[in-house]
Amino acid sequence: MPPQSGDTEEQEEPILDFSQLFTWEEIAIHTGQGHGTSGQERWLVIDRKIYDVSKFYLRHPGGRQVISHYAGQDATDAFVAFHKDKELVKKYLKPLQIGELAPDQPTSEPSKNKLLVEDFRELRATVERMGLLKPNYFFFFLVFLHILVLDAASWLTVWYFGSSLVPFLIGMALFVTAQAQINWFQHDLGHFSVISKTTWNRFLHILVMGVQKGMVASWWNHLHNQHHAKPNCFRKDPDLNMHPILFSLGKTLSVELGKKKKKFMPYNHQHKYFSFLAPAFLVPFFQFIVIYFSIKRRKWLELFLIVTYNIRVCLMYVPLMGFKSFMAYYWLARYLESTWFIWVSQMNHIPMHIDYDQNLDWVSTQLQATCNVNQSWFNDWFTGHLNFQIEHHLFPTMPRHNYWKVAPLVKSLCATHGIEYKSKTLLTAFADILHSLKDSGEHWLAAYLHG
Structure with missing residues (x-):
């Protein structure tokens, strides 16, 4: 018999039903950018749980765009990377949960490198045990x-x-x-x-x-x-919004711009x-x-x-x-x-791979877009430790004074999975900005003239 008005028995919280199961294919259509009801909804996955953020993204403390970028995708590693107090944040996520991945679905999307994802999550746990996320x-x-x-x-x-x-x-x-x-x-x-x-x-x-x-x-x-x-x-x-106002960045986008006969600037x-x-x-x-x-x-x-x-x-x-x-x-x-x-901000990014979102795993996404500059006292000071751009992107909340401590672990992870860990001298990094711009400009010109 339910308690009557005035009873001292506490009201039980409603039990949410998360029995609905989904596949990655079903999740992928809820990007907020498509047609129909499904296309306008924004779903994302964190630790195999599925959340509908179609309304929440508008009041997301980190910004509506950043959470929307993961709509229709696995946001587990991004969620862990950005949020320091994960347990507090999960309380806000709980009302947004609409289901879970079906048991036959892999933890990560099929397109992702499963072994790399697992090894990086172990590395993340090691970093936390070592106290490398604590500031001095x-x-x-x-x-x-x-x-x-x-x-x-x-x-x-x-x-x-x-x-x-x-x-x-x-x-x-x-x-x-x-x-x-x-x-x-x-x-x-x-x-x-x-x-x-x-x-x-x-x-x-x-x-x-x-x-x-x-x-x-x-x-x-x-x-x-x-x-x-x-x-x-x-x-x-x-950071790519300058394209194509002032610069043409990356081969893919430069060729695309050239084929469309766009010439806002002499990109060559x-x-x-x-x-x-x-x-x-x-x-x-x-x-x-x-x-x-x-x-x-x-x-x-x-x-x-x-x-x-x-x-x-x-x-x-x-x-x-x-x-x-x-x-x-x-x-x-x-x-x-x-x-x-x-x-300083562009030496780690412009020379790297630039393209549309390929929905890669967290590690691959960060490593293909970043490179390091060799450590020295001057380089650390001059760049605010952003010479350790790889470590900074993998662990964005890590205090900069700990980058050098985690760098060997990241190098080992890259070596295990055959991923290039790029590190250069400061002057080489600066020169590579200009070399990359020159190459992109030539791709644009060839596509503009012959595309």
Whole structure:
């Protein structure tokens, strides 16, 4: 007999029925991009459980796009890679579960390398047992401290020596260096790798991006999470959105662009104009798109911090050098900072495989899109440890000071499965950007003339 009103017996939670079983073929049609009811729904698989995220993706904390990129696919390894507190997240997933994989279905999609997936998951468990996902607070304190010293030194140089040419250039160099290093530090915060608690990482990310860079953390997360989910996958990786506005990237897309007779730029010369045009494009893009984003998404706190940053910088420098000199100081510094950022961020990706999403396993997806730059004290500092791009992409929440520890394990995994583990010198990595752009431009030109 069910309890009556006033009874002290606790109400039992409703038992959800997960008896419905599905095949990979049935899951694959629920991508949110097809026709009919099934095509408009978004399903994904995590640990053999099937979730309908057709409505949830709109309020997904990591962004609606990043979860949509895995619609109709196995998202197990991506889920594990992105979420630090998996048990908490699973509580939110539970109401979305609609069934499970049928017993005769493999754990991973048939198209994936089963042995590689299993071995990587064992490696992931080893990494967690070794404590390599735990941050060293003293390391990040020193990183932040050296940024503050550089930032202060840039102002003190102009304040003490004046704004003649030499102190102007020295102060600007220090300002550029501080801003570049803030780039790497905010990147750490955005990946929740500085502090154990996700909420503190998120709060400090907003603060650092707004107060020290005049940028919007939520905008960065919106784009960067997608990049990590599907790196070098056209239409899913926002870092490829420059294609085909300024550059033609990768053989497949270059040939496609050429056959369509698209010529927004002389792509066969893109290796010549990349060095100056790419940072020149990013400077206004970064400065103004963040304002548009914060207003459109109603990120009022972050918009306030942007305004605060610009007022603070003006009050620090304009009285010392005048408005016109400060404008030259600031915008030239931003251009140089963007140059630093572009060469470091693209040396690991542009020379690698670029194509549409092939729905490969997590390891293959990351390894075909990334390469490393050899370790050295300078390379680690100059790139914010993004010379370990392979390890960073496989374990995006891992604190950067542990990349070198996991690198031998990743190399061993690659050797076991016959996968190339690419690592280069810094100058070779820079040169390969231009070589790749030249090759892509030639593929475009051949298809444009003869396709």
